[in-house]
Amino acid sequence: MTDNSTYSPTAPTHVPTGVPGLDAVLKGGLLPRAVYIVQGGPGEGKTILANQICYSWAARGERSLYVTLLAETHHRLLRHLQNMRFMDNQFAGTSVVYESAFDILRTDGLEGILRYLTRNGKRQQASLIVIDGLFALEENAASERAFREFINDLSIYADVVGCTILLLTNSKRDSGSPEFTMVDGWLHLGSDEDQFRTYRYLQVRKFRGSDFISGRHMSSITSDGFRVFPRLEAVTGELESANMRDERLSTGVAGLDDIIQGGIPFSSTTLLVGPTGVGKTTLGLSFICDSSEAEPGLIFGFYEDAHRLRRRAKALGLELGTMIDSGVVEVVHHSPTELLQDQLAEEIIEEVRRRGVKRLFIDGIDAFKQAAVNEQRLGRFVSTLTAILRCEGVTTVFTAELAEIVGGEHGLQFAAVSAIAENIILLRYAELESRLYRTLAILKMRESGFDPYVYEFYLGEGGFKLGGRMERTEGVVTGQPHRQTVTGGRDA
Incomplete structure (x- = not known):
């Protein structure tokens, strides 16, 4: 009887x-001695993805053999890859070797391909072999059984030699086909349309020997190559909260700090909600202009670039330009075009960690909704993003549009993201006795008291200034004031 008590296989x-x-x-990358299928239609990025892996491995001293069957010529392939930043000509033909095996397939069939891989893989000392054109092997197989035996022999070869094999195919065969049941992993590249927008995605359909993050993950192809944007809420895991401090961060508006007992609580999230032009961005700039070398600031916006923000701040008497020039504050601007929400989140988190940002102003949380392929994700996505920022010790202020300018029966129905914000400041217009007022009210403040009144505020050369408390203006917040009780004005 064999004693297996000491056997302890390692992952x-x-x-x-x-x-x-x-x-x-x-969850770390590919596994050695494994065979993977990369499936996708024409133009989905299979060739770019495979070459990007080859050149990444070459930079680490590994060698790859890229075998084409019914595919474009190597000259055309390399010419197209020249536009990709990962392409390094010093590795082409040395660490990354391109060869065609189509003639061998045509004359010797699948057995000839196995002999070719055995001979050339050893000669090139390849730790990665790419076979571009699995569909050609399918078409040249005498039967399904012969094709199944080929895939089995290929898996044995990878295990014995110790190399990783990628099989690229545009075949539409599904999970019931033998190649998908026998290989170690299956990556699917696809694209879909959201009304006028086309977006790419990657999905791991199978991955033996390791955990992975299932579902669709948005992807892109640029001059940098292929990039995957994992779903933020799926990759975060358990978060360690930042050390809480009984500390308040100034809003940059003295009167506002007073009515919220000293400022915004440390590492909290504050939503400035209101209609367009009411002053949300101005209040956010006041907050960010209290940044310092100890508390670096970041403006992440979608509607005004750094030049326009400088001009606006200068007109308001804020020293934003000086702070940008000194590096205390940075501005990241994206036009609200066809961006992906996970892509935006990655950039925010990278910038925060790179500079140790402590004050963050996101001007236009609505842009995340525009970037969402599936709006059902929005709540989970924003909740995860704000949780990460809190754990980084970042105090965040972001703005959201309220559709109604003056009010109406739907005046307080804004995005569900308000449930995620720990603090909510409502900025509104109010029409009283034929005059238009700007008003501010605190709707919510985490672990803090606040004045439950409506205040008038002003925008001008001195920036954002809080006026006195408005009296006898019931209905201002709902947009339905009782005009007959307006007499009395505001506090001096």
């Missing part, structure tokens, strides 16, 4: 792919 070590975001989805 294989993941090998990073070098493709941004993909290793996070794969």
Whole structure:
């Protein structure tokens, strides 16, 4: 009887792919001695993804063999890759070797391909082999059984030699086909349309020997190559909260600090909600202009770039330009175009961690809704993003549009993101006795008291200034004031 009590198999070590975001989805990368299928239609990025992995491995001293069957010529392939930043010509033909095996397939069939891989893989000392054109092997197989035996032999070869094999295919065969049941992993590249927008995605359909993050993850192809944006709420895991401090951060508006007992609580999230032009951005700039070298600031916006923000701040008497020039504050601007929400979140988190940002102003949380492919994710997404920022010790102020300018029966129905904000400041217009007022009210403040009144505020050369408390203006917040009781004005 054999004693197996001392047998303790160790889990294989993941090998990073070098493709941004993909290793996070794969919980570390590919596994050695494994065979993977990369499936996708024409133009989905299979060739770019495979080459990006090859050149990433070459930079670490590994060698790859890229085998084409019914595919474009190597000359055309390399010419197209020249536009990609990952392409390094010093590795082409040396660490990354391109060869065609189509003639061998045509004359010797699948057995000839196995002999070719055995011979050339050993000669090139390849730790990664890419076979571009699995569909050609399917078409040349004498039967399904012959094709199944080929896939089995390929898996045995990868295990014995110790290499990783990628099989690229645009075949529409599904999970019931033998190749998908026998390989170690299956990555699906696809694209879909959201009304006028086309977006790419990557999905791991199978991955033996390791955990992975299931579901669709948005992806992109740029001059940097292939990039995956893992769903933020799926990759975060358990978060360690920042050390809480009984500390308040000034809003930059003295009167406002007074009515919220000294400022915004440390590492909290504050929502400034109101109609367009009411003063949300001005209040956010007042907050960010209280940044310092000890508390660096970041403005992440979608509607005004750094030049326009400088001009606005200068007109308001705020020293934003000086703070940007000194590096105390940075501005990241994106036009509200066809961005992806996970892409935006990644950039925010990277900037926060790079500079140790403590004050963050996101001007236009509504842009995340515009960037969402599935709006059902929005609540979970924003909740995760704000949780990460809190754990980084960041105090965040963000703005959200309230559709109604003056009010109406739906005046307080704004985005569900308000449930995630710990503090909510409502900025409104109010029409009283044929005059238009700007008003401010605190709707919510985490672990803090606040004055439950409506205040008038002003925008001008002195920036955002809080006026006195408005009296006998019932209905201002709902947009239905009782005009006959307005006499009395505001406090001096």
